[in-house]
Amino acid sequence: MKNRAWLFLLPALAFMSISAVIPLVTVVNYSQNYIFAGSMPFFVGVENFVEVLQDSQFIDAVIKQFVFTFLVLIIEIPLGIIIALAMPQKGKWVPLNLVLLGIPLLIPYNVVGIIWRLFTQADIGVVPNAFKLFGYMYNVTLNSNDAFFTILTVDVWHWTPLIILLSYAGLQAIPSAYYKAAAIDGASKWNTFKYVTLPKLRTVLTIGILLRFMDSFKIYSEPLLLTGGGPGTATTFLSLFVSRKAESYELGYASAASLIYFFIVLVLSYIFFQFISRVGRGVHHA
Amino acid sequence: MATLEFRNISHSYEYSFGKVKEKEKAEWVINDLNVVWEDGTANALLGPSGGGKTTMLNIISGLLKPTEGQVLIDGKDVTEFSPQERKIAQVFQFPVAYDTMNVYNNLAFPLRNRGYAKNKIDSKVHKISELLNLDEYLYEPAGSLNEGEKQKVSLGRGIIRDDIVAMLLDEPLTLIDPKLKNGLRRTLMKIQRELKLTMIYVTHDQHEALTFADYVSILNAGTIIQSGSATELYDNPKQPFVGFFVGSPGMNFIDCSLSGGNLDCKGFTLDIGSFLEENGVKEEGEVKLGIRPESLMISKEQTETSVPFNIQVIENFGHYQIITVEGMKKRLKAKISSDIGVSIGERIFLSFPKDKIILFKQDKRIL
Numbered sequence: 174m175k176n177r178a179w180l181f182l183l184p185a186l187a188f189m190s191i192s193a194v195i196p197l198v199t200v201v202n203y204s205q206n207y208i209f210a211g212s213m214p215f216f217v218g219v220e221n222f223v224e225v226l227q228d229s230q231f232i233d234a235v236i237k238q239f240v241f242t243f244l245v246l247i248i249e250i251p252l253g254i255i256i257a258l259a260m261p262q263k264g265k266w267v268p269l270n271l272v273l274l275g276i277p278l279l280i281p282y283n284v285v286g287i288i289w290r291l292f293t294q295a296d297i298g299v300v301p302n303a304f305k306l307f308g309y310m311y312n313v314t315l316n317s318n319d320a321f322f323t324i325l326t327v328d329v330w331h332w333t334p335l336i337i338l339l340s341y342a343g344l345q346a347i348p349s350a351y352y353k354a355a356a357i358d359g360a361s362k363w364n365t366f367k368y369v370t371l372p373k374l375r376t377v378l379t380i381g382i383l384l385r386f387m388d389s390f391k392i393y394s395e396p397l398l399l400t401g402g403g404p405g406t407a408t409t410f411l412s413l414f415v416s417r418k419a420e421s422y423e424l425g426y427a428s429a430a431s432l433i434y435f436f437i438v439l440v441l442s443y444i445f446f447q448f449i450s451r452v453g454r455g456v457h458h459a
Numbered sequence: 460m461a462t463l464e465f466r467n468i469s470h471s472y473e474y475s476f477g478k479v480k481e482k483e484k485a486e487w488v489i490n491d492l493n494v495v496w497e498d499g500t501a502n503a504l505l506g507p508s509g510g511g512k513t514t515m516l517n518i519i520s521g522l523l524k525p526t527e528g529q530v531l532i533d534g535k536d537v538t539e540f541s542p543q544e545r546k547i548a549q550v551f552q553f554p555v556a557y558d559t560m561n562v563y564n565n566l567a568f569p570l571r572n573r574g575y576a577k578n579k580i581d582s583k584v585h586k587i588s589e590l591l592n593l594d595e596y597l598y599e600p601a602g603s604l605n606e607g608e609k610q611k612v613s614l615g616r617g618i619i620r621d622d623i624v625a626m627l628l629d630e631p632l633t634l635i636d637p638k639l640k641n642g643l644r645r646t647l648m649k650i651q652r653e654l655k656l657t658m659i660y661v662t663h664d665q666h667e668a669l670t671f672a673d674y675v676s677i678l679n680a681g682t683i684i685q686s687g688s689a690t691e692l693y694d695n696p697k698q699p700f701v702g703f704f705v706g707s708p709g710m711n712f713i714d715c716s717l718s719g720g721n722l723d724c725k726g727f728t729l730d731i732g733s734f735l736e737e738n739g740v741k742e743e744g745e746v747k748l749g750i751r752p753e754s755l756m757i758s759k760e761q762t763e764t765s766v767p768f769n770i771q772v773i774e775n776f777g778h779y780q781i782i783t784v785e786g787m788k789k790r791l792k793a794k795i796s797s798d799i800g801v802s803i804g805e806r807i808f809l810s811f812p813k814d815k816i817i818l819f820k821q822d823k824r825i826l
Binding site: 356 | 541549552555569572616617
């Protein structure tokens with residue numbers, strides 16, 4: 174009788190196999206073949222992988238990706254916590270705050286890209302014109318640094334609210350007795366944060382860091398719409414790099430690259446999860 | 460070690476937080492309270508939930524500034540002092556242990572915050588952990604302890620400071636597993652005896668209050684109704700509330716009217732004229748008769764002064780039983796020996812010994 178419950182999983186399983194399993198298997202298959210559109214594929218074993226790992230463009234994209242994700246995490250996580258701490262904990266401004274913070278999260282990716290393309294457009298954009306006031310000639314289509322940091326800014330603007338909302342929810346769940354005890358114990362503000370607030374936020378921050386890590390590591394539509402990966406390869410992050418290869422019909426190479434990419438995300442997510450869920454937590458005994 | 464004192468303390472959350480602008484319209488949790496807790500005594504604040512007990516504690520420790528009045532420690536006005544400056548330890552209902560630190564660091568935390576020297580901290584931590592029987596967990600992460608041990612840790616952080624003058628306990632046993640409660644209660648009493656701290660123990664559990672404290676104050680709706688030793692409160696309640704709240708089960712009450720030495724309780728009459736005269740009671744009119752469940756005398760045969768009742772409920776506690784009886788639209792509880800065989804629905808006769816009767820008129824004790 175109990176086994177019948179599995180039947181309910183069938184629709185989801187069917188959906189998953191079409192959307193994830195079949196493509197994944199196809200990619201694994203492609204990665205071991207030399208394919209050029211129109212011609213017959215032939216088996217090359219690990220050759221594609223070797224080629225990918227020796228490709229300086231791929232290595233360049235990986236490094237860029239790591240730098241970007243690292244910056245995203247070290248900016249968005251502390252910033253999110255700080256803003257959540259600064260927000261009113263109760264009162265009539267709370268709902269308004271939450272709605273305002275939710276707005277960036279509600280905007281679809283492609284719209285975000287278009288909004289920021291308008292913002293940063295060299296002739297009419299508000300950003301270049303604002304920089305001009307300070308004597309800086311900002312140009313995303315010419316200056317690599319401008320392009321990179323603009324993408325970073327867009328991501329911070331778009332996703333810090335997620336960390337804020339998560340932290341805010343976490344803060345609300347901390348029993349007030351902890352803060353009272355810390356006050357009686359004479360703890361400084363910093364110590365109260367370090368020993369009460371931060372440990373109690375661990376669960377929500379684990380989720381937040383993992384989500385931000387995985388999402389920023391997969392960043393695609395922002396650079397695609399805003400800079401098209403340029404100037405040069407300044408904003409060609411990993412996903413853009415892989416899709417460019419696929420678009421140029423190097424399917425075997427692109428498949429191998431995307432598997433390596435997938436493997437990196439998987440391993441790092443696992444390490445992150447293990448690290449965050451263990452740090453500062455004691456071994457449990459009954 | 461210190462004497463704690465409240466002078467005309469009143470508190471309203473609504474008024475203090477500016478939710479209600481006029482004093483008259485605000486809800487006052489504590490009303491013009493004057494109390495002294497003597498140096499080195501074990502005190503309890505006993506009362507129903509929502510009576511203002513925790514508010515009082517938070518005012519003493521400085522977590523809350525009273526809307527009006529002064530808090531004095533050894534005669535010195537500390538109303539404006541922060542919790543850190545007051546040298547008072549407080550333990551909360553919710554056991555607070557800093558999860559990311561081990562027990563040692565938890566205990567050392569208040570000392571480190573105050574800049575004690577390392578070797579001093581070390582000797583203090585060992586002394587306190589020994590006192591609380593926490594030595595075996597000293598290097599375990601606090602997050603892995605059970606609730607009872609966590610409460611010990613939070614108690615330890617309170618008493619580890621040299622300068623502590625008083626210890627406030629806010630229902631410290633409420634959330635603790637019954638199996639661990641006794642041990643923790645013994646620890647609390649031991650600490651009070653050894654350190655001779657002025658302790659204030661807040662609880663709604665009369666057993667905890669009466670066993671722990673030398674001096675119990677009954678608090679209801681923001682005022683202290685009566686203070687005294689456990690025996691005093693039990694034997695001589697000043698108001699029906701005290702009689703009802705202290706004792707398990709609480710005192711029985713019957714509405715009666717008193718005239719010419721006759722107590723007419725609508726169904727039965729008691730002649731207590733001579734007894735009233737002996738005690739100089741002159742009041743007459745509507746009164747409330749109070750009698751403890753164990754003061755009621757039960758018999759199976761009617762006598763001249765006894766009143767018939769039917770047994771509704773029997774609760775047997777081994778060496779005694781509590782019976783709920785009904786008769787003449789009255790419902791009473793009696794505590795009787797379990798040697799007496801009774802059954803539900805049985806008719807029994809209760810008599811009211813004169814010297815055990817307490818009379819209240821408009822909530823004031825007259826006999």
